[in-house]
Amino acid sequence: MTGVIEIEGLRKTFHSVRRGRRVAVDGFDLLVEAGQVHGFLGPNGSGKTTTLRALLGLVRADDGRMTVLGASAPERLPQVAGRVGAIVESPQFFGNFTAYRTLRLLALAGGVPVSRVDEVLAQVGLHDRGHERVKGYSLGMKQRLAVASALLKRPELLILDEPANGLDPAGIREMRDLMRSLAANGVTVLVSSHILAEIQLICDHVTIISRGRRVAAGRVDEVLAGFDRDECLVRVDDLPRAEELLLAAGLTVTGHADHLVVSGVPDPATVSRTLGEQGVWVRELTPLRPDLESVFLELTNAPAQPGVPRQVDGSAPHHEPGTGRMIDLDTRGVDA
């Protein structure tokens, strides 16, 4: 595989005298190709931040292979660090420094022209408040400052861990627009977030991690399609009669108080035709398409399975029905 970010078999276990041994990442794989806006999803404690920290050399991996812009990480990270902008988890800054000074010091340390500081402050909407002390900033403003620090180097690769944390709705929209504009200019973006609707709007590719392992990866639409059960919601006046007719037609039907859910119907017209031919008139027929949130919850909130100890985030690996294989749309289920 060739990608801007490649991770294979990443493993990391934390050892603590008080908390004992904790597996944070357990054989995780990730591939981000050039030009992608790649969403990185997972519940709290699933290993997202540990993965990003390991990739950026802040945490030592126990095992696995990682490359960033073709350089093996963390050994050769210094060679490409100037082309990678990153924020990891809730970034913290020295409270008594102004945003301008914070960025100026980073620019000095990284050999970036100081004139760039004003540009990125304007880019993230902090230009007018850049000379205020960071300790007076709201969480959202600190987040903007963090993004500004990542943009300072004009990165080819941008790694953003929860960039929308603390942002108000307008800020989230600005962040979305910023990422789109960066992507349009050829910047590869890896963004982790809990705001799944945002990921669905921004990202073209997605990787979902649970309990330290990849449970889904691929194009967003393909991942969603993998969970499309061809369902549709049906409302009619005579629910029992409709259910009977649909069952007789060989369809799978789940009854609810005021509607039916019919599964295995690639073409909703089948439902209206089946019912209409028998004089049952459809009042509502809505195809049920999975969104990223439902897929995410399904992949990560499954109950623990017998014999499989619950780890990290408490979720269980997702298995394709009947195959015992994890969903992987890049490789079509190679994770046994």
Next chain:
Amino acid sequence: MNLIRAELERLGARRFVQLMVVLLVLAFGVTAATTLASSHTPTAVELAEAQRQVASDRRAMELEHDRCLARDRGDVPRTADDFSYLPDDCSQLDPALREYQPVTADYLSGVFTFTRQAMPLLYFLVAFLMLFGFLVGASYIGADLNSGGVVNLLLWRPRRLTVLGAKLGTLLGAVLGLSLLASAAYLVTFWVIAQIAGYPGPTNAAFWASLGAVWGRGLVLVLLVTAGGFAIATIGRHTSAALGAVAAYLVLWELGGRIVLQILEVARHDQLMLVSYIGAWLAGEMSFWDNTPCPPYGSCTGNYTLTWGPALTVLLLLTSGLTAAAFAMFRRRDLT
């Protein structure tokens, strides 16, 4: 070079550093002002009277020595009314060999005499600079580790040892520069006060050499303490780790340990105390008395001395050990 420049700016911009510099200037100003206010230039009459008293003291010392030598020669038999003590060894009374020599300043009341006061003033300054170096060294890295400054920097310069080395080097360079400036300004100020509102005293090469030696050793000590504070805070990941470690050492070992060693009658236990080596290094040598290892009878005085050579060895070993441990731990540590 850019990294050092950035670190220097970061260090100078820290409020704690600025506060410590203000305290240094304040302490300096208060000491200088009170000295200036309480001193006056001795009149010719005061000087003549003081010099007359010095001459008188010297003459009395010589007479006593002569009397002792005469006793040894048997020229002057001891009379019943001669109660003055004469030691068995007359060299103890030899004015040329005596540690204390009467000087004019001894008889100048309310007059600041540079040659008399320079050394205690220098000790005070070194003590302040040691405190300054330790606190600034510990808080510089401690606050950076806590505020995320180190992580931010490592995202830009993913070379841990270079980053930590640049921080330590910058810190030591800055502390040395400030110490050189402060101590030079300090001594020059008091020299000027002595010239305009006091008495410079008889300065000769030996005086300047002695003052210079304490100054040089003091600066080395300041650097060692600064590096120690930095190293302990790095190991403990927090400024308070350094403060706690020093407080614990002082209370548990220098105080508690000393009491226990005295109860156990451990011979020459001052040799086991770090404070003894600090004192020996700064003063050039330090004398202690402990007759525990002396036999009940004999000529054993119980006196022993720590000189600057072994003291420097102990201080260097301790500081380099702490610094090496700090670098080794920082190199491998997970920055979470």
